[in-house]
Amino acid sequence: MSETTGTALRCGGPREVRMPPSVVIERAVKRYGDKLAIDDVSLTVAPGSFLVLLGPSGSGKTTLLRSIAGIERLSSGRIAIGDVLAADDVRHLPPERRDLAMVFQDYALWPHLTAQQNVAFALRRRRLARNDAEQRSRAMLDVVGLGHLAERYPNQLSGGEQQRVALARALVADVGLLLFDEPLSNLDANLREQMRIEIGTLARESGATCIYITHDQAEAFALADVIGVLQAGRLVQCASPEDLYARPVTPFVARFTGLAGEFEVEVARAGPSGTASVRVIGVASGPQLPAQIAVPVYGRHRGRLLVRPAAVRLVAAEDPAAQLRARVSDAAFRGRGYDYAVAFDGGTKLVGIRDDRRWERGAVVGVNLDSEGCLLFPEEPSAANAAPSRSTHPAAAGEPVPGPTAV
Numbered sequence: 001m002s003e004t005t006g007t008a009l010r011c012g013g014p015r016e017v018r019m020p021p022s023v024v025i026e027r028a029v030k031r032y033g034d035k036l037a038i039d040d041v042s043l044t045v046a047p048g049s050f051l052v053l054l055g056p057s058g059s060g061k062t063t064l065l066r067s068i069a070g071i072e073r074l075s076s077g078r079i080a081i082g083d084v085l086a087a088d089d090v091r092h093l094p095p096e097r098r099d100l101a102m103v104f105q106d107y108a109l110w111p112h113l114t115a116q117q118n119v120a121f122a123l124r125r126r127r128l129a130r131n132d133a134e135q136r137s138r139a140m141l142d143v144v145g146l147g148h149l150a151e152r153y154p155n156q157l158s159g160g161e162q163q164r165v166a167l168a169r170a171l172v173a174d175v176g177l178l179l180f181d182e183p184l185s186n187l188d189a190n191l192r193e194q195m196r197i198e199i200g201t202l203a204r205e206s207g208a209t210c211i212y213i214t215h216d217q218a219e220a221f222a223l224a225d226v227i228g229v230l231q232a233g234r235l236v237q238c239a240s241p242e243d244l245y246a247r248p249v250t251p252f253v254a255r256f257t258g259l260a261g262e263f264e265v266e267v268a269r270a271g272p273s274g275t276a277s278v279r280v281i282g283v284a285s286g287p288q289l290p291a292q293i294a295v296p297v298y299g300r301h302r303g304r305l306l307v308r309p310a311a312v313r314l315v316a317a318e319d320p321a322a323q324l325r326a327r328v329s330d331a332a333f334r335g336r337g338y339d340y341a342v343a344f345d346g347g348t349k350l351v352g353i354r355d356d357r358r359w360e361r362g363a364v365v366g367v368n369l370d371s372e373g374c375l376l377f378p379e380e381p382s383a384a385n386a387a388p389s390r391s392t393h394p395a396a397a398g399e400p401v402p403g404p405t406a407v
């Protein structure tokens, strides 16, 4: 492995560190009987980057992470960590030889060891003198703000404190690869944001390559350099947060990364240089949206317009420029403005709309859509949200993916 002059967070001050490893996964498959938990996943994580794997419950996140850790054995495929071949059809390197540390959802601390002893436990294979190990583990507990609780046992610590001990234990080992399995999901909402910031900061300062899994899109967007979206064991998109938000490749990805709502639209004829306009249908008295759509329209006459919350603007109902009209169905004060939900005649709703002004519940408002943040997809087949199968997923068939078209 090559050396770098970078510095990283270390107990006892910065010093020269190793280059963090890349992680390369090739055609990974994991079967449990008939069940495909991981379905042909290939993925490269750049050295020192922060990858978040995002997907709903049961999409295979934990299985993939545990396969990288070496806790699970792949059914087929290959995993390389840096220069080391960790797994292929014949080889399976045990977790302790993969130079990684993992933070679990349920903390996984030893109940019979104090906080300090739990952290020092991660150093047991370093053959450090006992004093050194103790000193380093105490210093790392200071870093996570728990120095004063070093002598407590896990059952004398809150959930948040236990997760800090687990974080210190992962960081103190000074490994090249840090793995996180939904570390925030057992914490209270207010603590979650604080821990999220600390994990993001400390993990980055450590210089390690990080792979973090979550079902929470806000967490993913806040932490990631790159987000990989998992659906039913398949990696359906891997992109920067900005790209994923602007150009989700399927309605599933768009929905899972945050929508205000959806409209069924009619695509009016294509205009010059491949533009067209859409008319919202299924919404009573919905005027035509003046927006022009970049091509292609997939040769269909109907589609779905998926709308990001940031694309929705509320205006006065009588504003002549109002594109649509709806009724305010919910208004939540958020300190920095309000979050609104609006309902259209016919039942369509848009939610999560930010606005600084106060609109009364029940009031009629004008609703305008910014073209950026409106995603046009072709009308979905009946199995609308089904996992893309190998035979029908266009990307798998080598066809261009009919991604969204910004309105």
Ligand code: ADP
Pocket (backbone or CB within 6 Å): 032, 035, 036, 037, 055, 056, 057, 058, 059, 060, 061, 062, 063, 064
């Ligand atoms: P996630 O972490 O995204 O919620 P998991 O990786 O835990 O998903 O699970 C993926 C799928 O594999 C699920 O359908 C789950 O039921 C199944 N699965 C996971 N572990 C096992 C196991 N040990 N035996 C059988 N099925 C499993």
Ligand code: MG
Pocket (backbone or CB within 6 Å): 061, 062, 063
């Ligand atoms: Mg899981």
